[in-house]
Amino acid sequence: MLQEPTSKIPQATTKRLPLYYRFLQNFANAGQKRISSQELSEAMKIDSATIRRDFSHLGALGKKGYGYDVQELLEFFRKTLDQDEATNVALIGVGSLGSAFLKYNFHRNHNTKIILAFDSNSPHEGEKISGIDTYHPDMIEEKIKEYGVEVVILTVPSRSAQEVTDRLAATAIKGILNFTPVRIAVPENIHVQTIDLSVELQTLIYMIKHT
Amino acid sequence: MLQEPTSKIPQATTKRLPLYYRFLQNFANAGQKRISSQELSEAMKIDSATIRRDFSHLGALGKKGYGYDVQELLEFFRKTLDQDEATNVALIGVGSLGSAFLKYNFHRNHNTKIILAFDSNSPHEGEKISGIDTYHPDMIEEKIKEYGVEVVILTVPSRSAQEVTDRLAATAIKGILNFTPVRIAVPENIHVQTIDLSVELQTLIYMIKHT
Numbered sequence: 001m002l003q004e005p006t007s008k009i010p011q012a013t014t015k016r017l018p019l020y021y022r023f024l025q026n027f028a029n030a031g032q033k034r035i036s037s038q039e040l041s042e043a044m045k046i047d048s049a050t051i052r053r054d055f056s057h058l059g060a061l062g063k064k065g066y067g068y069d070v071q072e073l074l075e076f077f078r079k080t081l082d083q084d085e086a087t088n089v090a091l092i093g094v095g096s097l098g099s100a101f102l103k104y105n106f107h108r109n110h111n112t113k114i115i116l117a118f119d120s121n122s123p124h125e126g127e128k129i130s131g132i133d134t135y136h137p138d139m140i141e142e143k144i145k146e147y148g149v150e151v152v153i154l155t156v157p158s159r160s161a162q163e164v165t166d167r168l169a170a171t172a173i174k175g176i177l178n179f180t181p182v183r184i185a186v187p188e189n190i191h192v193q194t195i196d197l198s199v200e201l202q203t204l205i206y207m208i209k210h211t
Numbered sequence: 212m213l214q215e216p217t218s219k220i221p222q223a224t225t226k227r228l229p230l231y232y233r234f235l236q237n238f239a240n241a242g243q244k245r246i247s248s249q250e251l252s253e254a255m256k257i258d259s260a261t262i263r264r265d266f267s268h269l270g271a272l273g274k275k276g277y278g279y280d281v282q283e284l285l286e287f288f289r290k291t292l293d294q295d296e297a298t299n300v301a302l303i304g305v306g307s308l309g310s311a312f313l314k315y316n317f318h319r320n321h322n323t324k325i326i327l328a329f330d331s332n333s334p335h336e337g338e339k340i341s342g343i344d345t346y347h348p349d350m351i352e353e354k355i356k357e358y359g360v361e362v363v364i365l366t367v368p369s370r371s372a373q374e375v376t377d378r379l380a381a382t383a384i385k386g387i388l389n390f391t392p393v394r395i396a397v398p399e400n401i402h403v404q405t406i407d408l409s410v411e412l413q414t415l416i417y418m419i420k421h422t
Contacts, residue, residue, distance in 0.1 A: 014421045018414045019241070026233050029404055043254055071394055081413045085420075089412070096314040100307035104408070112412060151416055174419040177412055183282055193240055193415040195406065197315070201300070201323060201388055202292045203229045204404040205362055208385040209296075210225045 009080070013054045019044065020054070021077045028070050036067035087112050090149040090173075092137070092164055093156035094119035094129055097179060101153060102130040116147045137164065144171045151175040158182050220291070224265045230255065231265070232288045239281050247278035298323050301360040301384075303348070303375055304367035305330035305340055308390060312364060313341040327358045348375070355382045362386040369393050 023044050027035055037055070041048035055062065060076050062068045091098055091114050102114060117134040126135045135143050144152075152173050156164050161182035168176065168190070175191040178184055181199075186192055234255050238246055248266070252259035266272070266279065271287050273279045302309055302325050313325060328345040337346045346354050355363075363384050367375050372393035379387065379401070386402040389395055392410075397403055 011421075014417075017421070018418050021410075021414060022237050022240070025405075026237065029233065030230065031402075039256075042256055045253055075394070078407075078410055078413075081410070081417045087416045087420075096311040100311040101408075103307040112409075112416060150419065151412070153412070175415045177415050183286075191242075191415060191418050193411060193418075195408075195411055196289075197312075197406075198323075199232075199289055199292070200404060200406055201362070201364070202289075203232060204386045204388050204402060205298045205323060206292045207229050207402050207404075208361065209298075210222075210228070 009057050013057050016046065016054060017077060017080060020051075021074070021081065024070055024074050024077065028074055032070055034067045035070050035073075037062060039067070087151055088116070088147055088149045089114045089151045089153060090116040090118065090144060090147065091132075091153040091155060092118045092140070093154065093160075094122070094134060095155060095157070098153075098155035099130065101155065102132050114153070116143055116149055118143075140164070140167050141171055144168075144173060149173060151177065153177045153179070154184075155179045220268050224268050227257065227265060228288060228291060231262075232285070232292065235281055235285050235288065239285060243281055245278045246281050246284075248273060250278070298362055299327070299358055299360045300325045300362045300364060301327040301329065301355060301358065302343075302364040302366060303329045303351070304365065304371075305333070305345060306366060306368070309364075309366035310341065312366065313343050325364070327354055327360055329354075351375075351378055352382055355379075355384060360384060362388065364388045364390070365395075366390045 023040065024035070037048040037051040040051050052062065055068065058076060058080060060068065060073055089112060091101055094102065094117055098117070098119070102117060114132055117129060117132045118137045118140055119129070119134055120137055122134045122136050124136045124138060126133050128134065150173055152168055152175070154161065154164065154176050158180050161180040161184055165176065165184040165186060169187050173190065175193070176184070176186065178192055178194040179197070181196050184192060234251065248259040248262040251262050263273070269287060269291060271279065271284055300323060302312055305313065305328055309328070309330070313328060325343055328340060328343050329348045329351055330340070330345055331348055333345045333347050335347045335349060337344050339345065361384055363379055363386070365372065365375065365387050369391050372391040372395055376387065376395040376397060380398050384401065386404070387395070387397065389403055389405040390408070392407050395403060
């Protein structure tokens with residue numbers, strides 16, 4: 001049912017990829033095993049012919065009267081999302097969650113690597129934590145530029161989240177993966193993706209108790 | 212615009228809460244600031260009158276011609292999701308991510324607490340890690356019953372994920388928050404919520420490069 005992704009995916013299709021991924025993940029989390037282009041169309045407000053065309057560009061073919069296998073599609077999108085050129089990532093806040101991420105360092109992805117970190121306990125001249133150059137937050141602007149960082153993982157305490165974000169807004173970074181429960185305010189040119197672990201756990205518990 | 216959630220929310224409404232939450236989180240991640248009941252209706256395939264009634268039960272009132280503020284709704288759902296009775300949570304796999312969760316222990320939620328952990332380096336008779344009783348995985352069945360655990364956070368290495376899941380399937384647990392990249396297979400009575408941190412990062416990077 002699934003082929004290798006073709007290297008020439010139209011730009012319009014690539015732009016819709018993360019959205020497809022998100023919606024499919026939702027359906028998967030709700031326990032749905034298969035999905036028709038029509039169902040996705042209604043959920044995403046994209047017409048179903050476009051969806052079928054996009055999916056065929058990606059090498060995913062639905063079965064007539066069955067639709068698409070949700071998990072296969074998800075697996076497929078994961079692979080496609082993984083084909084970008086290298087991206088330099090910095091982590092801010094080497095507390096317990098931050099140091100877990102430094103150790104983990106997103107192994108599965110060859111193109112994405114944390115190359116720089118900041119922590120208020122680190123010296124201005126830097127030190128190595130789990131093999132990663134780690135500096136005092138005073139060095140954020142200078143080091144983000146020097147290391148060519150485009151994306152920041154934010155694992156600082158809540159009380160520092162907006163202050164650090166404001167300083168990041170003055171750099172050339174383009175995205176923040178926000179693990180604080182704070183609803184950080186950013187300029188329009190910065191993408192924010194928030195993962196609130198308490199909410200994830202609470203949503204699961206809620207589903208268990210009420211469904 | 213938002214009142215305190217009323218204590219008497221109809222069962223049908225409560226069942227839709229996690230779904231509302233998920234879809235709203237999607238819209239928020241896509242940068243959408245406000246949303247009409249009509250837009251939500253099209254995305255979720257729930258009729259808009261039902262949505263407006265549900266939201267009013269929750270104390271959330273839209274403004275005519277403006278709709279609902281996405282972030283206010285999210286904040287509101289977070290509070291409502293947080294009102295359940297206490298749930299006992301166990302964590303399996305005290306590696307770097309697992310120990311971060313033990314330290315973090317989902318502070319914001321008064322009703323949800325990790326009360327038990329398992330790690331292959333822990334003794335059968337148990338030890339304390341970050342104040343939490345931690346046992347060898349051989350004790351999973353016995354201790355999950357003894358501690359009345361309903362939900363498991365899975366932070367084991369990928370190679371052990373399905374094996375541990377199979378053993379959990381034989382216990383009374385009802386939900387797994389899965390942090391492994393493995394697509395674990397479970398019986399129908401167990402809910403799984405997967406958070407793949409690599410994919411979250413990769414999705415953000417993809418959005419930056421292609422939008």
